[in-house]
Amino acid sequence: DTAVSQTPKYLVTQMGNDKSIKCEQNLGHDTMYWYKQDSKKFLKIMFSYNNKELIINETVPNRFSPKSPDKAHLNLHINSLELGDSAVYFCASSRARGNEQFFGPGTRLTVL
Amino acid sequence: GNSVTQMEGPVTLSEEAFLTINCTYTATGYPSLFWYVQYPGEGLQLLLKATKADDKGSNKGFEATYRKETTSFHLEKGSVQVSDSAVYFCALSMVGAQKLVFGQGTRLTINP
Numbered sequence: 001d002t003a004v005s006q007t008p009k010y011l012v013t014q015m016g017n018d019k020s021i022k023c024e025q026n027l028g029h030d031t032m033y034w035y036k037q038d039s040k041k042f043l044k045i046m047f048s049y050n051n052k053e054l055i056i057n058e059t060v061p062n063r064f065s066p067k068s069p070d071k072a073h074l075n076l077h078i079n080s081l082e083l084g085d086s087a088v089y090f091c092a093s094s095r096a097r098g099n100e101q102f103f104g105p106g107t108r109l110t111v112l
Numbered sequence: 113g114n115s116v117t118q119m120e121g122p123v124t125l126s127e128e129a130f131l132t133i134n135c136t137y138t139a140t141g142y143p144s145l146f147w148y149v150q151y152p153g154e155g156l157q158l159l160l161k162a163t164k165a166d167d168k169g170s171n172k173g174f175e176a177t178y179r180k181e182t183t184s185f186h187l188e189k190g191s192v193q194v195s196d197s198a199v200y201f202c203a204l205s206m207v208g209a210q211k212l213v214f215g216q217g218t219r220l221t222i223n224p
Contacts, residue, residue, distance in 0.1 A: 004155075031210065041150075041199055041217040048210035055210045090155060099205075100146070101212055103156040 003027050004104040006091050012110045013081055021076045021107045023091030031055075032074035033092040033101065034066060043090070049074050078109075086111045114139045118202050118215035125192055126223050133187040133218050135176075135202035143204035145169075145178055145185040146212065150199045159187075159200070194222045 004025045013019055025032065033056075034046040048056035052068040063079045078085060091104040119134040137143065147159040147169070160169030165180035174189045185202060202215040 033211065035212075041219070043156075043201065043212075043214040043217070045211040045213075050210065058211075092156075100158055100161060101205075102158075103148075105155040 004091055004093055004102050006089075006104040006107050008107060009105065010108050010110075012112065014112055015081055015083060017081050018077070018079045019081060019109070020078070021089055021091075021109070023074045023076070023104055025072055025091075025093040025102070025104075027093055027095075027102060029093035029095050029102075030071060031094045031096065032068065032071075033094075034074065034076050035090040035092060035103075037088040037090060037106070039087070046089075047074075047076075081109075081111045083111050085109060114143065114204060114206065114213050116202050116204055116213055116215035118200075118218050121217070122219040122221060124221045124223065127194055128191045129222075131187070131189040131192045131196075131220070133200055133202075133220070135185045135187065135215060137183050137185065137202075137204050139183075139204055139206065141206055142180070143206050145176070146203045146205070147174070147176055147185070147187050148201040148203060148214075150201065150217075152198070156201065192220075192222050194224050196220060197222045 031050045033048045037043045047066045049068045065077045068074045088106045092101040094101045115138045144163045146161045148156040149159045160171040162169040162178035168177045176187045199217045203212040
């Protein structure tokens with residue numbers, strides 16, 4: 001009965017590689033999000049999708065490309081990974097704007 | 113822009129002590145306010161919320177009151193337990209917005 005799930009939980013890769021993180025929610029929500037948590041635990045919004053439409057792109061480098069094949073999925077593809085991309089990435093979803101967001105367990109990305 | 117400021121951590125208390133974690137916000141308008149908790153190795157969980165001035169959110173013995181006059185949403189608990197050890201995040205969301213704005217997080221450690 002997992003509400004928001006992410007895969008993989010851990011991702012270790014070399015600089016310059018391309019990787020994807022997948023997110024799925026079974027809550028019937030219309031809005032999904034990606035957040036980045038840095039090494040100091042600071043959380044910041046990266047993207048927001050509403051009904052598969054990109055709503056927010058918070059000055060994230062073009063190497064990051066979200067893709068929403070349907071309302072229940074929001075995947076994050078990262079090209080040419082850099083050391084500074086190492087972080088924990090959280091997916092979240094909500095029923096509507098400004099409402100409570102439900103978070104996934106996070107994906108810890110380590111770039112070597 | 114909108115922002116959230118939390119008291120600096122880490123905070124270390126003994127079991128059964130009284131807890132206060134300060135949170136103040138800056139917003140153009142009237143946000144909804146949230147406290148999220150992140151237990152070690154896990155994602156974020158909503159702890160409590162308040163959507164308008166003077167509302168009190170409460171859950172698991174934690175409380176926070178939305179104070180418009182002081183733009184604050186301080187988290188309190190009368191008697192903490194070891195299991196409350198976690199990182200606590202204060203956050204706001206504007207009506208119609210597509211994102212949460214988080215404070216920097218406060219790490220709480222409760223010693224037996």
